[in-house]
Every structure is written in structure tokens, then in C-alpha cells.
Amino acid sequence: MEAKEILKQHIAKIASLTDDQLAYVFSHFKPRSFKKGQSIITAGDAVDCEYFVLSGCLKSFYINDDLKMFILQFAMPTWWTSDFNALYNHTKATINVDCITDAEVLCITNSDREKLCNELHNVEHFFRWRTNKGYVAAQKRLLSFMNNNVKYRYEELLKLYPELYNIVPKNLIAAYLGVSRETLSRLYHA
Amino acid sequence: MEAKEILKQHIAKIASLTDDQLAYVFSHFKPRSFKKGQSIITAGDAVDCEYFVLSGCLKSFYINDDLKMFILQFAMPTWWTSDFNALYNHTKATINVDCITDAEVLCITNSDREKLCNELHNVEHFFRWRTNKGYVAAQKRLLSFMNNNVKYRYEELLKLYPELYNIVPKNLIAAYLGVSRETLSRLYHA
DNA sequence: TTTCAAATGTGATATAGGTCACAAAGCTAC
């Protein structure tokens, strides 16, 4: 499917835009392709875009002082990702985003998003909905973190996103669950 | 300060409303007073409102099968709280909200919020901003959970919200940090 | 002022998960 069509169907679930409006909105997005392993956002850099995934799989992650990686989010097709904190607050990135597989995305700058939200009430409605969904998901994950053990969280993740099992290596799954790869491996093997 | 004035100043930071618009928006909120210990939302009930805190301190929390409590959020003046998952998705509450101190709040129903967002672009802008802030905060907390030990998280919490130290008992702080009250106590004592 | 419940401190013990070290598979690129 074409990029414009994917974005259209994604937005149409929430906000109804005319074809003209959609064309206008779409004109603010810039398509980009990345290879597996390529970096999209690097901690320390300025962040001016967010990314809508058309194909492939990205990860957003934090690297701590001991160089340990924590994965905030896997981004599959029709998901949005960025360092939202840096993007909204105009600070340097503390989060990295890179490609687990080859990927195609649509980028939109923070200021273009704000412009569109301001010009088109519908678009603001869409973005409010999108962030709501993210907020509720983040709260759920936080609760699961406090309440459930690793095995439960692993199975919960795979039930929710079975496609990750084939695409994402286990060390990255472990970094998402917040445990060592050894512990994850031992859940089913040792 | 008067309820209307508190809400006005809170919204005005983000979206400019005329006095007429503000009066209209305010007319959809219903003031309520609660006593310390009173329950506002109980797991299992239907949820139709969200709450803007005028005074006092609330907590939103989850109780698991072993009756262990996990606190999602403390809500201080000018904070918003509810079971947002249940509210947006029209499902029964899984989260409880109750009063740590006597409290005054403004309630707005989900449908009135959606109506106002639809009628006034500005109001939709405000609520998008609010949820953005919550989303970014939730992601930060998640990261801190994965990356930092209890002591660090405790000090981070008190640095961010020093007023909690005097208002909120340590067993509730522990339930927010996701550790046992004994562990929290031992951080500085045993 | 007394009384009772809530909040806090602390010892002993158990356990989930971390860390380090090394080995074995699996992929990828030439």
C-alpha cells in the first residue's frame, strides 16, 4: 500500500478528513527509508521530528551510565515514535531510536504538527486521541512492571504483539522487560 | 482562591479562552468535597468523570489479587486524575481513587469533556497538551523504574514533590515506588 | 487523659533476578 493510503486509513479511524485536507496534511510528511541497524535519533542530538512507521520495526531506547540498554517502545507499522520529551520541550535527545529491521517511515517536524493541529481542529483531535492511547498504555505497563514477574510480563508482551517473537532478538525483549538476557533465557530453558 | 479562578489560571497557561468561553467551560464542571479516607472511584464501578484537584491530595491505585496496593499517581492541586483507561474505553474501573486528605475537586464527565473539545478548538488543544505531559511523565517514571534503585527513586520523588513528605505516609510512598514499606524504612534506618 | 488504630522500625530468613564467565549455535559477508 502507498504511504498516503496507510496514513489516511490510520487517521480516518479517529478523525474524518476530506481528501483535500488529507492531501494538505500529507504534504507535511517526508518519507524516509532506513537500513537495519541505522540510527534515527541519537542521544545528545537535537530532535525535531516524530516518525510514523510504514514498514519495518524500530526501537526507542535509553542507554544508562553503565551502557545498559532499556527499551521504551518497539515501533511497528502505524505506530508513532520519537523522543517525545525532547521533541515537546525542545531539549536534546536522551532517548535513541534505531532500526531493528529495514524500515520506511514518514517524518513530521514538531512545528509542522503544531501548525496542522492549529489549522485543523480534526488533526488536533487525532493527536489528542493518539497521545491518550499512549498514556493509557504507559500506565498499564507501569502497573504490570510493579505487579507482575518477568515470565508473566514476557507472555503478556507476546500475546499482545506476537509478531515481535520472530522479528526481535531475545536480548532486546529482555531490555524491554527490564531484566537481563540470562534471566529471560532461563525462563524456558535452564 | 475560587474554584473558577484556579481552573482559569491552570488552562490559561496553555490555551487562551475568553471570559465567556471560560464561563461556558466552567459550567460543565461540578464541585465536590470529600473527607480524608473517602473513596471517589472504586474498582468494578462504572467511571464517568475525571477530577481536577482544587485542594487536598488524592491517590489513584491498583489492588492486586494478593490485596497488595500499587499507587499510580498522587494527585495534588491542579492535577487531574481518574481511571483514564476505564473512562476513555467505557469499561469498569480497575483503578481506585481515594482521598489521602480532605479534598475539593471539580468533576467533568467524559461526554462533557468530549463535547467541549469538539465545540472549542482551544479546549481540545488544552487537553492534548495535558495528556502529552502525562505521557512524557509516565515514560520517565517507567525508565526510572527500570534504571534506578529504590533509594534513587525515593529521592527523585521527594525532590520533585517535596510536599508529599509531610502529607503522605511512608507505606503509601512505598506503594508508589513499588517496594515493601520495610525496604523503604531500611533505606535510612536499619 | 486514656485508648486504640495506624504508621514505623527491625531481626531473621527466603528468593528472584543480577553478574560474570564461558560455550555453543546461527547468521552474514566475503
Added chain:
DNA sequence: GTAGCTTTGTGACCTATATCACATTTGAAA
């Protein structure tokens, strides 16, 4: 096909935190 990464498995040991039990302190209500 083979050299060299990346990913995965696993043993041995360590540590943070949980859990249970009980004592002490604090604070609010009568």
C-alpha cells in the same frame, strides 16, 4: 565454505528486596 559477528544457553555465585513476625511510636478520637 569459512571467518567472524551476533545471539543464545547455562553454571556458579552474589545481592537487593520480599516476607513474616513482633516491637515501638505516633496520632486521632472519645
